[in-house]
Amino acid sequence: MVLEAPFRPATIEDCYDIARLFKIASGGVAEYTWATMQVDYPGLSPIEIGERRYASDNTVFTYKNAIVASQDGQVMGVLVTFPIVDEVDEPSEAEDQVLAPYSLEAPVSWYICAMALFPEFRGQGLGTKLLAIARSQAQDKGFNQLSLLVFEQNSEAARLYERHGFKTVDRAAVVPHKLIQYTGNILLMTAPV
Numbered sequence: 001m002v003l004e005a006p007f008r009p010a011t012i013e014d015c016y017d018i019a020r021l022f023k024i025a026s027g028g029v030a031e032y033t034w035a036t037m038q039v040d041y042p043g044l045s046p047i048e049i050g051e052r053r054y055a056s057d058n059t060v061f062t063y064k065n066a067i068v069a070s071q072d073g074q075v076m077g078v079l080v081t082f083p084i085v086d087e088v089d090e091p092s093e094a095e096d097q098v099l100a101p102y103s104l105e106a107p108v109s110w111y112i113c114a115m116a117l118f119p120e121f122r123g124q125g126l127g128t129k130l131l132a133i134a135r136s137q138a139q140d141k142g143f144n145q146l147s148l149l150v151f152e153q154n155s156e157a158a159r160l161y162e163r164h165g166f167k168t169v170d171r172a173a174v175v176p177h178k179l180i181q182y183t184g185n186i187l188l189m190t191a192p193v
Helices: 012-025 029-036 046-055 126-140 155-163
Strands: 007-009 066-071 074-084 109-117 145-151 167-173 185-192
Touching: 007 126, 012 029, 012 046, 012 066, 012 074, 012 109, 029 046, 066 126, 074 126, 109 126, 126 145, 126 155, 145 155, 155 185
Parallel strands: 109 145
Antiparallel strands: 007 066, 066 074, 074 109, 145 185, 167 185
């Protein structure tokens, strides 16, 4: 897949911006997750933990799975994708119940883990172009389905996905927490490639 400006593969130098954008895309779920990791990263803030995690390559949450929109050296947005190849296990009672709703997955799909733009770059068609990149990635990797999670209260994002062929296939109730910005349901949406 050939990327055209302003899109390019992320570099390790982009990790702080990727973490900031992932925080936006996740509606606070990423910040909650990173806060639970502070014992492993003493002295770091949640966003710094996110930056460190994206700088590593031993997880799917890595800059190596990210495409950024960048202009004049400034990151405008991000797309983080990776494959989902197997069925996901049901969360056990020992797992974090705040995170349990986000375990919804569509097996054998190209997963859009995060797609976000900083507010000043929205409304310029970049989100539509990022979705096209995700479709192209899926085709290149032999997947015939895209999947993503979106809060139903994030109606602007949900409408964007619906306009691009995504349908809701499952949902789970959001567990309220002070760091999570949304209530209601998290939606699992899929679309054909």
